[in-house]
Amino acid sequence: MRLPDRVTGSFLVVLGAAAAYGGWLLPPVPGQPVGPNVFPLVIGTGLALCGLAITFGIGSTFEETEEIIPIEGGDKKPPPGKLYGLRALLPPALLFLYVAVADRLGFIITAALIVYATATALGARWRLALPLAVLAPIGIHLIFSKLLRVPLPIGLLPMPW
């Protein structure tokens, strides 16, 4: 997901300009010279300026390329395909799924799905992923729902406690 500085910089220019404009539109407090509009205006302008600087590559000389410590004895994997990078989006996608279905399916079932999917994506066999998907949600449910009294969604599978 390494994007060129020109792309991220331009995005910041747009974001900054939008923030400044949005701040500009806010109604001032009657009888006061400054109100809720000043701060977004200042920040938006600053952000847009930074974005411009980044677009033109100012300050990039300071960047240290991160040293990747080679793991000794680790075998070289074949170079990943183009879609490999999209795997990173799985965790947030699962969290959005939780938001969407947890109320209907309940905590235990949704959590089991999340655990199974994450474990499998990280290379676990079903012999590890399946017991984990059963036990981890129950454990978390015990701690948060029973001990800390967080009202977790009940859904289809209520717990006996």
Next chain:
Amino acid sequence: MLNTLMEAFALISTWEVIIALLAASVYGLVIGSLPGLSATMATALLVPVTFYLSPIAAIATIVAASTMAIFSGDIPGALLRIPGTPASAAYADEAYAMTRKGEAELALGAGVWFSAVGGIAGTLSLMILAPPLAEVALSFSTFEYFWLAFLGLMCATLVARSSPVKAIAAMFIGLLVACVGIENPGGVPRFTFGLTDLFGGIEPIPALVGVFAVAQVMRAMLTPEPPPIPKRKFGSILAGQWKLTRKYNVQMTRGNIVGIIIGVLPGAGADMAAWVSYAMSKRFSKEPEKFGTGHVEGLVEAGASNNASIASGWVPSLLFGIPGDTIAAIAIGVLYMKGLNPGPTLFTEKASSMYAIYLMFIIANLLMIPLGIIMIRLASHVLRAPRSSIMPVIMLCCAVGSFAIGNNMFGVVTVATFGIIGYVMEENGYPVAAMVLGIVMGTMVEQAFVTSLIKSDGSILPFFERPISAILAALAIGAVIWPVVLWLWLRLKRKSPAATPAG
């Protein structure tokens, strides 16, 4: 004084606090020792749990977990050459070289011993520095607070190991996030896009959990699993540490002091302290050629330094609500939740709570020695747990924890969104620590800024009129100009050899 101390003892000698302290210590040791799970992440995931604890117990968990995690990051660093937390990255090579020479006990022992010493030195600095600074801070007006906050934000961008422009941009993004909601000078809905969930603003804690935990799971999806640790038997861990203390007491003290100073600076935390101290140790060493071949000297100094920064990072947090590092940023969130709003009056009105914090730091650091030794002996078992069984549990904790903070699903949306934001930023060289600082300090910066502007009737002059505010302003402006000067100087230096060939 003695009375407050007794009160503080009474506050922490309840079962709740003791159990919380012990449990958080074990938790911190385990999370810190697992590669890829940082001390900040350990602390962030703990916050939802602290919701349900008394204020002192809540702070106890934060103190214990962060202290332990910073030390236990040394364990996989020494045994596998993979730092458990970024704070151990500076000397992981050195420690691993020692393990290969058969000195694993000495390396790990130095880790636990000098971490404890550093932690206690940091706590002493907190005890000595904070009260007199609080006296000074009592006379601060919004102008001083504005400059202080400004200085804090600039510091965070200066110390980032990245392009300063990107760091400043990251900080602005954080401030922009803090703009959302109706908690602004006009009390109007700002950047809420008609969503009622955004009216209350974006909660810092779910945002932090997203940036530090979800983004880490995302990164794990693309990186290969670290190799399992070889089984080994350890000899005595603490043998020879006293000799090292005597031999390297100058290095140790220097490490402590550097750690304390870096901890106090906003935004710069244990990672930075370890890097600076390790470099310093090499620079001033009598035998620099031994560095990199398994020499304990750098370990002593950097280990003493990173733990010292943890406690001293609480100085600006407790006094001004300006976090000394990302862990302190989380601690500030907890302090606000528990009605211990940061500010100089904490030290006069809630003095016993402050003493309780000092005591907990000291207890946590003493506790680290026995618990740390047990952890080192168990490390080969704990580190055997495959990543694919830990990350799913982290995911569940993110989901449930962020839900628990407001008992609404919007927290989970925030976590997921900030996971993506944090991941993309980190990948592209935007330091997330600067953004986190912006999010945490945003409301305070705006309040100080707008109130000052209203007081001064739109004029700029009063910002510089009071003596302390003038000094702070000079420092802050210097912090802005410094990178520009540095940049120009580097440019000129690069051009000059071409312009004037050796003459």
